[in-house]
Amino acid sequence: MLLIEDDETIASFIVKGIKECGYLVEHATNGNDGLDLVLNESYDIAVIDIMLPKRDGLSIISEMRARDILTPVIILSARGTVEDRVKGLKIGADDYLTKPFSISELIARIQALLRRASGMPGPTVLTVGDLTMNLETRVVTRNDVPVELKPKEFALLEFLMYNRSRVVSKKMIMDHVWDYAVGIGANVLESHISRLRNKIDRDPDNKLIHTVPGVGYVLEERKHT
């Protein structure tokens, strides 16, 4: 995939993160080089920063689309107002991520786009260990035992399962599940997680939801030694 980002520090951890997931990535540091690459090479995904020297991200995207280059594009931007998002998507981008962001969120979105682009339908059932969630029937079972979840609990678990094995920060979770609660200081998430744990993580030897101190949570199987 292609990354067009002029900020060295940010570029370096993005490249690192993408590589660690097993993908190959090329990196351009200004708009003109980036445009050259995207027009002449083919990529599975392009991650493009809006503010670039020599040529800005939006114009690169519109050039691409004008030439029928259908590579999925994720925009990176420090702005992120509703208008900016809409503008970006209208120009032809597929997703929009506001800085600062979590690397794991970027990876998650890259993978979602890849899946969409390859025509694979999204999963209808999420499975982690013996925890399953059927997105169509809205039924959750742990060890084949159905679990009653309230709507927000379901949404929370869905988000964690969707990002299995990726650390999701508290902010990421709140932004996705309770998007209006920006600026809430009280640690309401902790209590919701603990309720969720009471419902699906009763076996202390087989926990799936793990706290990542200071950062957030991760849902994955961990075998104890």
Added chain:
Amino acid sequence: MTVLFMTVFSVALITAFVLVYVALSHELQSILDDSLKLEANEFEVLYGISGIEGLKDMLIAESIAEGIDNAFYIFLSPAMEVIASTDTAAFEHIIQNGHIPAELYKTIQEGEEELLTLYNEPQHEHIRVLIKKFDDGTVLEIGETMRVERLVLAKTRNIFLISSLCILLIGSVVFWNIIIRTMRGVTRITTTVSNIGRDDLVSRVPLAHRGAEIDDLAEAFNRMLERIAVLIGEMQDITNNVAHYLRTPIARIRGTAETIYFNEESNMPEKDSIGSIIQECDRLTMMIQVMLEIASVESATNGSSEGRIDVNAIIEEILDLFQPFAETNEITLDHEFSESKLTIHGNTALFSGAVANLVDNAVKYTPPNGAVIIRSRMVDGKAEISVSDTGGGISTEDIPHIFEKFYRGSQVGNTIGNGLGLSYVQAVARRYNGMVRIDDTRVTGSTFTLVFPVVIEHEEQ
């Protein structure tokens, strides 16, 4: 305005009238005096030629001509004895011993004449009297009523009154008309400007192209609106640039920290600190986001969609959000809903955020075993959503400042917060023509109330 104009106009008219009246009065008296003097001269000449007998004939002629109740003529000897006189019955009030009292003109010399005005009370008339001393000491007294003059003045007064009334009436009708048209122009401006205050910066005041001054005003307003639109655009640019310049370094810090954190070799003790760095970056990001939202809501440039909001449904969602936290901290979280559905107009996320911020404050500052209650009701045609807590209340010196950005008050201690919540709430409230107020009692805790205009739901046909 019309009253003022009427008053000024009336005063002007009255002054004009008074001047005319006085001048006329003067002139008329002058004319009368001249005629009396002329008469006196004629008598003097006649006396010189024909003596007393000639005078007596003249007297009779004059008294018939003038009428004995309109004028009198009296001749006196130097010793003040009546030589000849017309019938003075009508003038008894002013005539004593057959003539005008001598004291009134004592100082007169031979050849001199004097003019007086006397009031004949029984007839309610003024009498103009001329006294002439002939060269040989004979005194002539002529008196005439001022009837004609009075009549002229009275007629003049009446004409003036009637025409003044007409002018005032027509004047006020015309004036009223002008005022109405001007006010209409002003109302157009006011309407346009208040629309701008709420939603759009694009409207301009329409020009009527009829009255010059009103159009000048409208144009001045339009120029001002241009300027405001430009300034807001600049402000928006500044805010966006601030966002960019703050967010990029934070993104770098967070990314770098995240990389270190997930570096597999690091089971180091510093991992917690690195985790804190990531968390603090997230907090900073949230704060910037809130600040930008407040700025965009305040300047009404927030492009989010608006629609009908079911107040109680939103409150239920927020109760759901805070319920686990409240339980964990042994706080009772309860609600009292209005009897009927309360609907307001606005953006759902913004409104939810505002209520959530109020509840957030409430639960943060309420100790265990306390209670936070959310109430919704309709008061005076407006929707009131209040959040009450049993915390320590807000001190009087803090209250005027609580809605300021970043204000944290004197009693926050270790509670987490950035001082932006209430200013966010206020910005959202104002955006949709509402307001937020605090009803606070130090002893039992604080109550914050959001007030919004209500949208009346129409029944589906």
